Amino acid sequence: MTDTSKTPLAQLPVTLRDIETAAGVLAGFVKRTSFERSRTLSDITGASVWLKFENLQFTATFKERGALNRLSALSADERRRGVIAVSAGNHAQGVAYHAAFLSIPATIFMPVGTPTVKIENTRRHGAIVIEAGATLEDAATLATNHGREQGLTYIHPYDDPLIIAGQGTIALEMLASVPDLDVLIVPIGGGGLISGIAVAAKSLKPDIEIVGVQAALYPSMYNLIKGESLPMRGDTLAEGIAVKAPGRITSEIVRALVDDIVLVTEQQIEHALSLLITIEKSVTEGAGAAGLAAVLDYPERFAGRSVGLVLSGGNIDTRLLSGVLTRQLAREGRLSKLKFDIVDRPGQLGTVVGVLSKAGANIVEVSHQRIFTDLPAKAVVLEVVIETRDRSHLEATVAALKAANLDVDVGGE
Numbered sequence: 001m002t003d004t005s006k007t008p009l010a011q012l013p014v015t016l017r018d019i020e021t022a023a024g025v026l027a028g029f030v031k032r033t034s035f036e037r038s039r040t041l042s043d044i045t046g047a048s049v050w051l052k053f054e055n056l057q058f059t060a061t062f063k064e065r066g067a068l069n070r071l072s073a074l075s076a077d078e079r080r081r082g083v084i085a086v087s088a089g090n091h092a093q094g095v096a097y098h099a100a101f102l103s104i105p106a107t108i109f110m111p112v113g114t115p116t117v118k119i120e121n122t123r124r125h126g127a128i129v130i131e132a133g134a135t136l137e138d139a140a141t142l143a144t145n146h147g148r149e150q151g152l153t154y155i156h157p158y159d160d161p162l163i164i165a166g167q168g169t170i171a172l173e174m175l176a177s178v179p180d181l182d183v184l185i186v187p188i189g190g191g192g193l194i195s196g197i198a199v200a201a202k203s204l205k206p207d208i209e210i211v212g213v214q215a216a217l218y219p220s221m222y223n224l225i226k227g228e229s230l231p232m233r234g235d236t237l238a239e240g241i242a243v244k245a246p247g248r249i250t251s252e253i254v255r256a257l258v259d260d261i262v263l264v265t266e267q268q269i270e271h272a273l274s275l276l277i278t279i280e281k282s283v284t285e286g287a288g289a290a291g292l293a294a295v296l297d298y299p300e301r302f303a304g305r306s307v308g309l310v311l312s313g314g315n316i317d318t319r320l321l322s323g324v325l326t327r328q329l330a331r332e333g334r335l336s337k338l339k340f341d342i343v344d345r346p347g348q349l350g351t352v353v354g355v356l357s358k359a360g361a362n363i364v365e366v367s368h369q370r371i372f373t374d375l376p377a378k379a380v381v382l383e384v385v386i387e388t389r390d391r392s393h394l395e396a397t398v399a400a401l402k403a404a405n406l407d408v409d410v411g412g413e
Contacts, residue, residue, distance in 0.1 A: 006256040009202060013249050014161050016203035019168035019196060022069045026169055029101070030064050031057050035177045035308075040279045045295050046303035050181065052174055055284050055314030059121070062170060062312050063087075063094035063157075066192060069166030070155055071098050079104045083155050084147035086110070086140045088239050089118025090313050091157040096127035107152060109143035111136050115239070115317040137244055158192030159247025168196025174308050175204050182305040183209040185291040187312055188221045188261065189241035191250025197310070198257035212254065212261040213290040215269065218242040222261045224251055230263075237269050237286030237324065240313055264293040267331075272296060274328040276311070277321075285316040333391030335364070337411045338401070340382040352382065355404045359397040362387040 033053045041049040054062035071083065082105030085095045092108040099106035106127040110119055112134060123129050130146075133139030147154050156163060170193075175181060184201055186194040198210045214222050215238040219230045224246055236242050246254070254261075264272075269286050272293035276284050291309035295302050329335035342348045349366075356363060365385040388394040394410070401408045 007252060009199070009257070012199060012253055012256060014164045014168065014196065014199050014253065016200060018161065018165040019172060019200045022065070022162070022165040023169045023172055025069050025072050026065055026166065029098075030068055030169075032173055033057060035174050038280060041275065041292070041295075044275075045307075046299055047295060048304075048306045049292075049295065050174070050178055050306065050308045051280065051282075052170060052308065052310045053282065054170065055282060055288055055311045059090070059093040059097050059125070060314040061090035061093060062167060062193060062310065063090040064098065065094075065169055066158075066160075066163035066166035066196070067091065067094035067155065068098040070160060070162040071095070071102055071104060073162055074104070074153060078153045082106060082150075082152050084109070084143055084150070084152040085155040085157065086136065086143040087122075087157055088114050088136055088242070089122070089315055090240055091155075092118065092122040092127070092129070093125060093315070095155050096122045096125035100126040107143075107146070107150075109133065109139045109146070111139040115315070115320070117317050118315050121315065135244065136242070156247075158190030158195075158243075159249050160192075161249065164192050164196040164199070164249065164253070166196065167193045168200040170310060171197040171200035171204075175201060178306065178308065179205070180306055181205075181208060181308045183211060183302065184308045184310075185211045185213060185294050185302075186310055187238070187241050187287045187290040188212040188214050188246075188254070189218075189243040189287065191221055191246045191254050193310065193312060194258060195250045195253035198253060202257050209260075210258045211294065212258050213294045214261060214263055215241055215286070215290065216263040216265050218244065219263055220244050221246045221251070221254060222263060225255055225258070225261055237266055237273070237320075238290055240285055240287035240315075241290065262294050262298065264290055264297055268293040268297050270324050270328060271331075273316075273324055277325065282311065283314045283316065283321070284311050285313045288312045288314060329387075333394040334388055336386055336388065336394055338384045338386060338398075339409045339411055340384070341407045342380055342382050344380040348380075349382065351404065352384065352401070352406060355401050355406065356384070356386060356397065359400045360389075360393070361397045 038049045084107045086109040108127045215236045217234045217236040272289035288311045367383040
């Protein structure tokens, strides 16, 4: 992606000096999160995987960095009148939390459908939350108009040099801890995070590779940089990076410094999120798992290299998280639904249970269906949800059921 027509590093709207200044502003007020190598994920992927745990910030998001840097630059009059922001959640929490700390009134517009956990956390930090707009772009229009009417300072979620500089402090910390990193893989929504990281990393280590990751459902920056026109639609698990229009400033920086952008599917994001929980015992939202999803999807590209990933946020609705984990168990053959057509007479359920018990499968749920079925009146549909160790154990269990002359279909995979 590098060519001579790109803006030179020194002429970009954000510089290394801006990011170092931001680091001074944030010192003592924003957590310097841990940056650790994952032995297990490294073994799985073939890369040396390093994780930056921004999901362990107080608001569980890296957005605190840019928000505090921007708010700290407000004049006394701007602080008195207050600020307004629009966000699907993480920027909202960063602004609300640090605005409260600085005694600045904050109003946050959040699009309808924003995860409840993000809305409630934003209110808990003391901000006025207004849910409006079907999309982030609709909410942004409404917020801009409201802010103009009320004389509030608009805090942009990504297309602001001070916001970008604040996010770039993450790269300073990553390279200070592990100077020999080969590549940084960073999620992209509007581009504020990757822009700041790219400026800092390329300034300190020009040969480092910067790879952006977007959800395949929302490839806005990918389309812009690569000249594509892939559609943007649907509900993504990575709603934190579901941005239809990347910023003007961020687009310039990404075009100049980011080496490549890759897309990951919803299933890949779910898989990565599940691995981070089961292996690292670390809760991330969909956007925060996107970097790992890219490593898992392109193993040959990153094999043998030292890879830095940013777990950008951990604000995920618990019900959604439960669904993701359950779906992953089904994909791995560890949770399955078995469907039997059996004769409706005593002892049939006992036979099924006996075979499952002997096979070592754990029964989670049992359901009989006599009414809503096309089977004869003397037949019954039996559905049993079972847990098995892995797919081979599931296959052995199904084989044992069939050997006992039980008519079984496997679903839930």
